Amino acid sequence: MAKVFIYPTNSLILSDLVERFGHKPLAMMGKVREKITTVGIDSPPLNITPEDPKLGLKYAAVEVPAGVRGRMSLVGPLIDEAEAAIIVGDAEISFGCMGCARTNELTKYLARKKNIPIIELVYPKSEEEGREFVYSIAEFLKSLPMEEGSA
Amino acid sequence: MSDNAPNIITKIVVIASDSILPIDAAMAIYESENEITIKETCYGTMVSGPSDVVNRVVKKVVSMDVNHIFVKERGFLPGDDRRCRAGRGGGPRPGFHFLREEVKMLPVIGKALDDYEKHVPLEKVTHPGKLEVSQLKRIIESELAR
Numbered sequence: 001m002a003k004v005f006i007y008p009t010n011s012l013i014l015s016d017l018v019e020r021f022g023h024k025p026l027a028m029m030g031k032v033r034e035k036i037t038t039v040g041i042d043s044p045p046l047n048i049t050p051e052d053p054k055l056g057l058k059y060a061a062v063e064v065p066a067g068v069r070g071r072m073s074l075v076g077p078l079i080d081e082a083e084a085a086i087i088v089g090d091a092e093i094s095f096g097c098m099g100c101a102r103t104n105e106l107t108k109y110l111a112r113k114k115n116i117p118i119i120e121l122v123y124p125k126s127e128e129e130g131r132e133f134v135y136s137i138a139e140f141l142k143s144l145p146m147e148e149g150s151a
Numbered sequence: 152m153s154d155n156a157p158n159i160i161t162k163i164v165v166i167a168s169d170s171i172l173p174i175d176a177a178m179a180i181y182e183s184e185n186e187i188t189i190k191e192t193c194y195g196t197m198v199s200g201p202s203d204v205v206n207r208v209v210k211k212v213v214s215m216d217v218n219h220i221f222v223k224e225r226g227f228l229p230g231d232d233r234r235c236r237a238g239r240g241g242g243p244r245p246g247f248h249f250l251r252e253e254v255k256m257l258p259v260i261g262k263a264l265d266d267y268e269k270h271v272p273l274e275k276v277t278h279p280g281k282l283e284v285s286q287l288k289r290i291i292e293s294e295l296a297r
Binding site for chain 1: 159160161165221222224225226246249250254256257260262263267271273274276278
């Protein structure tokens with residue numbers, strides 16, 4: 001079972017496909033859950049604490065806005081842990097909590113720079129594109145090493 | 152936060168099936184376990200509880216229509232003050248817009264999964280390219296010449 005980093009990091013489709021084909025998705029949701037359920041000084045725990053931008057310094061320079069560093073403190077460790085990555089670009093829906101364009105660029109850059117199997121696609125807009133999208137991801141995931149005994 | 156909080160997980164179950172309705176999934180969950188909390192939503196259900204129980208229940212629900220029921224984890228528990236609309240004066244919760252956009256694509260993804268399972272060969276897809284500058288120039292010139 002490979003740990004597969006997904007981008008957009010909170011994608012339902014990618015998270016489901018990775019799990020469906022027997023791997024572990026590295027998604028933002030797990031990271032957020034970890035963050036908000038860890039007992040600390042903050043009660044209830046805040047989304048981003050003053051410590052997070054400091055952790056983000058590992059991934060982005062000090063001149064970079066704190067928002068980018070704060071986001072990277074969550075996304076960065078996921079990339080560090082990744083054994084493969086699926087990047088889906090051209091997402092008109094990269095707004096809301098995914099809405100920081102610079103963080104998105106940095107995330108994709110760090111994933112590409114890491115020497116891991118990676119597949120880059122765009123979101124499908126038609127049935128044919130949808131089929132190509134799913135087939136490509138399925139074949140990519142099947143090419144990744146599975147857990148001992150489950151291959 | 153309680154001591155056992157890390158074991159409590161929440162999963163979003165999105166139903167994009169022609170044969171299963173969100174209420175069918177919810178009923179199947181109600182019948183199965185009593186240790187979990189479920190919340191019915193417009194797109195499916197949210198299941199929250201101990202991780203092993205949630206995983207078991209979700210697996211059972213997904214088996215009702217494997218290729219058309221999608222699951223993802225959720226960070227916040229259902230009704231969490233920081234996300235729940237009730238405490239924030241209404242409006243979509245943060246993250247819902249993205250989910251809604253992806254939910255619109257699920258029928259296509261579900262059909263593609265059906266085809267992949269049936270080994271339907273992949274046809275060559277032609278992606279429409281960007282408009283060439285020269286072509287744009289021709290269009291502008293033809294419009295100006297009217």
